[in-house]
Amino acid sequence: MKVQQLSIFLENRAGRLAEVTELLGKAEINIRALSLADTSDFGILRVVVNKPEKAVRILEENGFTVAGTEVLVVEIDDKPGGLARVLKILNARDINVEYMYAFMEKLTDRALLIFRIEDMEGAIELLRDKGIKILTKKEVSSI
Amino acid sequence: MIWNEQIEYLPPEKMERLQSERLRKLVKYVLNNSIFYRNLFKEAGISARDIKHISDLKKLPFTRKADLRDNYPFQMFCVPLREVVEIHASSGTTGNPTVVAYTKNDIKLWSEVMARTLAIAGATPDDIVQNAYGYGLFTGGLGVHYGALELGASVIPMSSGGTKRQLKIMRDFKSTVLTCTPSYALFMAEEAREMDINPRESSLRIGVLGAEPWSDGLRREIEAAWGMTALDVYGLSEIIGPGVAQECPEKTGLHIYSDVFFPEVIDPETGEPVEEGEDGELVITTLTKEAIPLIRYRIGDIVNINYERCSCGRTLPRISKIKGRTDDMLIIRGINVFPSQIESVLLEVEGAQPHYLLVVDRVKGLDTLEIQVEVGEEVFSDEIRKLQQLSEKIKKEIESVLALSVEVKLVEPKTIERSMGKAKRVIDKRKK
Structure with a gap:
């Protein structure tokens, strides 16, 4: 159920993001989802890729600090209120979302969202009970 | 103005005699009062009989900053604590600060050398000294303060910072001498201009600036900004604080008070003296200090020394501005x-x-x-x-x-x- 997300430390300077994406592109690694959190000095690039082990190796070889974090990829209805419904379910159980961002591509007519949640196991159980689809590793890498 | 004409103009032979006499006393003093030096001399196989003349100083071992640290806080003292009247400390390299202490006589010595310092720079009892060195554990503030009192000038104990207030007091009190770091002198001039005050219209005529190395380029900038003479003061807490050496308006080096702080310039690798005029590490022996006298203290500053009489008339040798460090210390x-x-x-x-x-x-x-x-x-x-x-x-x-x-x-x-x-x-x- 859990998918490996890579977090990469980046200094806030011109061209840095381009360098990471180029590096991954050359190694034929496909970025499935991406988000960038930043401050005035530095940022954290979070990506879900099709070949995470290879991506880690290449980034580390090139001197980047990389950490793997487990996230959930959740399918929601791509219509008004779709996200609100999922958040409401988590909220009702006091399950805290640390951050979330959207997938670039779509498998079906539904949207894919990435959730980083403190209580991963609790969230998985809860969402499954409510009939919300969580993608497996295999499903994600086949996107 | 010359504060101590007898010493500052003393012919070299007489100076040597005075230094030799003081060194003999110093060696006996530390052997009697310092466990540290008693052990150090014993290890080096030195007794008081070996030291007759100032040229015998080179037989004595060096003292290093690490020795002060290892003897934290009071083990370097040569007097009981009741005779100590003031204690300062500077931030240490690894944990413990470096402690410096003064007896009443040490404070008198500090006042004397700082009065000389201000006078060499051109200050007189008629001056108003705006002292913008920090007061506190840092020795800069109180050193200038004691010197100004001894000289009889009026001292304004501003301490560092509070630039707007500094500038107001400077204008209202008509300060004539500014004492602070050179970078702060320049900063104050820029702040003045931002407040629409023309620094050149201030009453300042002399800046006694130090506590950090600075170039002649910075001197020209400060002099142009304030319309004053900017002179370099040298010192360090372990020796006394400010008041080890002072540049005169000839601007050809800093007169070092060799009657009390005997200078040597050595090759930092071999420990041997370098030729006059060659760059090397400054080593100082405090000839008359009581609380913490230091013998051949390795300062780590790179300078050269000139023993020629200065065109100002003083016979006190002159050290150059600091040219670097033997270690990686930053100021x-x-x-x-x-x-x-x-x-x-x-x-x-x-x-x-x-x-x-x-x-x-x-x-x-x-x-x-x-x-x-x-x-x-x-x-x-x-x-x-x-x-x-x-x-x-x-x-x-x-x-x-x-x-x-x-x-x-x-x-x-x-x-x-x-x-x-x-x-x-x-x-x-x-x-x-």
Whole structure:
């Protein structure tokens, strides 16, 4: 159920993001989802890729600090209120979302969202009970 | 004005006799009163009989900063604590500060050498001295204060900072002498202009500036900004504080008070004296101090020395401006900073060997210190908040160790250049 997300430390300077994406592109690694959190000095690039082990190796070889974090990829209805419904379910159980961002591509007519949640196991159980689809590793890498 | 004509004009033969006599007394004094020196001399196989003339000084072993640290806090004292009237401390290189202490006679000596200092710069009892060196554990403020009192000038104990107030007092009280670090003198001039005050219209005529190395280029800038003569004062807490040497208006070196602070310039590698005029490490022996006399104290500043009589008439030898250090010590806003101090904070916070770079710069005349810390896997977090907390924690810890405000910037690994396996730790952009 859990998918490996890579977090990469980046200094806030011109061209840095381009360098990471180029590096991954050359190694034929496909970025499935991406988000960038930043401050005035530095940022954290979070990506879900099709070949995470290879991506880690290449980034580390090139001197980047990389950490793997487990996230959930959740399918929601791509219509008004779709996200609100999922958040409401988590909220009702006091399950805290640390951050979330959207997938670039779509498998079906539904949207894919990435959730980083403190209580991963609790969230998985809860969402499954409510009939919300969580993608497996295999499903994600086949996107 | 000459404060102590007899000493400052003393012919070299007479000076040598005075120094020899004082050295003989000093050696007996430390053998009687200092466990540290008794042991040091015993190890070196030296007895009081071996030291007859000032030229015998070179038989004695060196004293190093580490000795002061190892004897923290009071083991270097040659007098009981009840005879000590003032204690200062400077930030230490690894944990313990360096302690300096004064007896009543030491304070008299400090007042005397600082009165000489102000007089050599051209100050008289008619002057109003605006003292913008920090008062407190730092010796700058009180040293100038005692000297101004001894000279009979009017001293305004401003201490450092509070620039707007400094400028108002300067204008209203018509200060004629400014004592502070050279970078602060320049900063004040810029602040004055921002407040629409023309610094050239101030009553300042002399700046006695020091506690950090500065160039002739900076001197010209300060002199042009204020329309005053800017002269270099040299000193360090371990010897006395400010008042070890002072530049006269001839601007051809700093007169060192060799009757009380005997200078040698040595090759830092071999410990042997270098030729007159050649660069080497300054070593000082305090000939008359009581609380913590120091014998052949290795200062680490690179200077050269000139024994020729100055065109101002003084026979006191002249040392050059500081040309560098034998170690990696930095002087930032008058505060001594060793990279090892920062390294030990980082080691503690990160729990791993840190990679860091110190970037020293001068912005609007004031020194800045930016500490770039590489974010390795040990400290990296997926959460922005945690990284910000880390950066904030490093900043606070370093500021409390150095007593200096700093900026901390998290950078990517391998950003910091590594040469031959050893990282370059400091970029000093202030240099010319």
